[in-house]
Amino acid sequence: MNVVEMLGITKRFPGIVANDQIHLTVKKGEIHALLGENGAGKSTLMNILFGLYQPDEGEIRIKEQPVTITGPTMANKLGIGMVHQHFMLVQPFTVTENIILGDERSKLGIIDVKKAESEIRRLSERYNLKVDPTAKISDISVGMQQRVEILKTLYRGADILIFDEPTAVLTPQEINELMEIMRNLVKEGKTIIFITHKLKEIMSTCDRVTVIRRGKVIKTVDVQDTDENQLAALMVGREVSFEIEKAEANPSQTVLDIANLVVEDNRGVEVVRGLNMQVRAGEVVGLAGVDGNGQTELIEAITGLRPVKGGVIRLGGHDVTNASPRKVTEAGVGHIPEDRHKRGLVLDFSVSENMVLQTYYQEPFSKNGLIQKDEVDKYAERLISEFDVRTPDKHVPIRALSGGNQQKAIIAREVDRNPDFLIAAQPTRGLDVGAIEFIHRRIIEQRDNGKAVLLVSLELDEVLKLSDRVAVIYEGKIVGWVDPKNTSEEELGLLMAGSVKQQEVKAE
Numbered sequence: 001m002n003v004v005e006m007l008g009i010t011k012r013f014p015g016i017v018a019n020d021q022i023h024l025t026v027k028k029g030e031i032h033a034l035l036g037e038n039g040a041g042k043s044t045l046m047n048i049l050f051g052l053y054q055p056d057e058g059e060i061r062i063k064e065q066p067v068t069i070t071g072p073t074m075a076n077k078l079g080i081g082m083v084h085q086h087f088m089l090v091q092p093f094t095v096t097e098n099i100i101l102g103d104e105r106s107k108l109g110i111i112d113v114k115k116a117e118s119e120i121r122r123l124s125e126r127y128n129l130k131v132d133p134t135a136k137i138s139d140i141s142v143g144m145q146q147r148v149e150i151l152k153t154l155y156r157g158a159d160i161l162i163f164d165e166p167t168a169v170l171t172p173q174e175i176n177e178l179m180e181i182m183r184n185l186v187k188e189g190k191t192i193i194f195i196t197h198k199l200k201e202i203m204s205t206c207d208r209v210t211v212i213r214r215g216k217v218i219k220t221v222d223v224q225d226t227d228e229n230q231l232a233a234l235m236v237g238r239e240v241s242f243e244i245e246k247a248e249a250n251p252s253q254t255v256l257d258i259a260n261l262v263v264e265d266n267r268g269v270e271v272v273r274g275l276n277m278q279v280r281a282g283e284v285v286g287l288a289g290v291d292g293n294g295q296t297e298l299i300e301a302i303t304g305l306r307p308v309k310g311g312v313i314r315l316g317g318h319d320v321t322n323a324s325p326r327k328v329t330e331a332g333v334g335h336i337p338e339d340r341h342k343r344g345l346v347l348d349f350s351v352s353e354n355m356v357l358q359t360y361y362q363e364p365f366s367k368n369g370l371i372q373k374d375e376v377d378k379y380a381e382r383l384i385s386e387f388d389v390r391t392p393d394k395h396v397p398i399r400a401l402s403g404g405n406q407q408k409a410i411i412a413r414e415v416d417r418n419p420d421f422l423i424a425a426q427p428t429r430g431l432d433v434g435a436i437e438f439i440h441r442r443i444i445e446q447r448d449n450g451k452a453v454l455l456v457s458l459e460l461d462e463v464l465k466l467s468d469r470v471a472v473i474y475e476g477k478i479v480g481w482v483d484p485k486n487t488s489e490e491e492l493g494l495l496m497a498g499s500v501k502q503q504e505v506k507a508e
């Protein structure tokens, strides 16, 4: 049985046809991947299925019945649940409060939070989605917030689950666990539509894949009849190289120098605990660690977003400990943040305005205290074209761009400022394979131009391929340095999990 049929779906936004006569059929009990480059229209199509947008044309059938999905409540009633690419969580609420929000199951008007909590504990154990039901959303990591989103749909008992890039924020181990969870879910008769940019995940877990390019369906194929190269080519319309070409690094003076750094998290717990590290000009240092070992707080401390409790941070020989974000930026730091909505963009500002968030007060963007709109627009136009940011126009609010294109906009802004020290946290999260290839080249280019780069990524193959040295962070300390040339993903994974076997490479 086809549980989902989307027939001739068209959705237009000002200046763009996001979905153009799309046909998608999903069979009961399959894992159906949606693959397409950034801005291809995948999220739009799923937002239509979840009732968040109304299509301009086309018909939807759920379990062979024609339906009009007027909103998420209606979608829930039809058994459709969605895990969004950008979290839809209320920050000051607890995990439990977020999960039961809108589905309170009250008795005589009284909500039994304890009961909900134990149900959530049961679900989280059963599906191995570890979260503390009593924790506040604002206190938990991006990875954990994702798990809450997944639990939310499970709590509502959905049987058609839409996962919009759920693995982008997970560690390799967590991804394997999630793939296992997905396989279990389909065994129990659930159906999954899975948006991902990771071809490996499609090959290992999905039954069929529909490829979308620029709003149109290119093809639906059985996973057993295809391979990663063919999928990449179908998706971007050209061959894609998965290898990173780079020469030997030629590191020189120390740019970032951190000594005995101590930083607390939001709850006042020390999560960076006497950390020491250096990054030199002309090298990419990878920081590898399981999410939640202090890497977020470390970056926030370096960039002036979080107070430093102890220790010293030096940039180019200058003490920038507890300096303001503006001072740090002016000292030559570029920052691609891990949470692009919270730290990277002002969503209601235009694409142009977002391109000058740190530089608007400087020449040529400002003169005599007045913003020079033409200069800002000219600059934005150049970045949009150089970094292939797909947007209908530079004046639309950046909120309207697809996730991957928002990411490309941030990278364009940060790399183009040509900072002496670039922090790239999850730089390719949510990007398609073509865009990843491009971004990797730009990062290596920065290195080859004598800049220092700190790469923080949960993608171990990315860390190993891009970095010249890899620091392993565990419980707030650097517990070892490895040479990526002779370290496997498995070995790195073990070190990240706190294994005692550590291999030291000396920084000359």
Ligand SMILES: Nc1ncnc2c1ncn2[C@@H]1O[C@H](COP(=O)(O)OP(=O)(O)OP(=O)(O)O)[C@@H](O)[C@H]1O
Pocket (backbone or CB within 6 Å): 013, 014, 016, 017, 018, 036, 037, 038, 039, 040, 041, 042, 043, 044, 045, 085, 390, 391, 392, 400, 401, 402, 403, 404, 405, 430
């Ligand atoms: N609310 C909106 N208003 C205007 N344009 C929009 C809106 N939502 C999406 N778009 C546009 O529709 C196109 C498709 O976006 P969509 O988010 O569906 O892409 P996607 O395939 O999910 O991309 P990604 O892989 O980057 O997440 C993009 O060009 C985007 O700018």
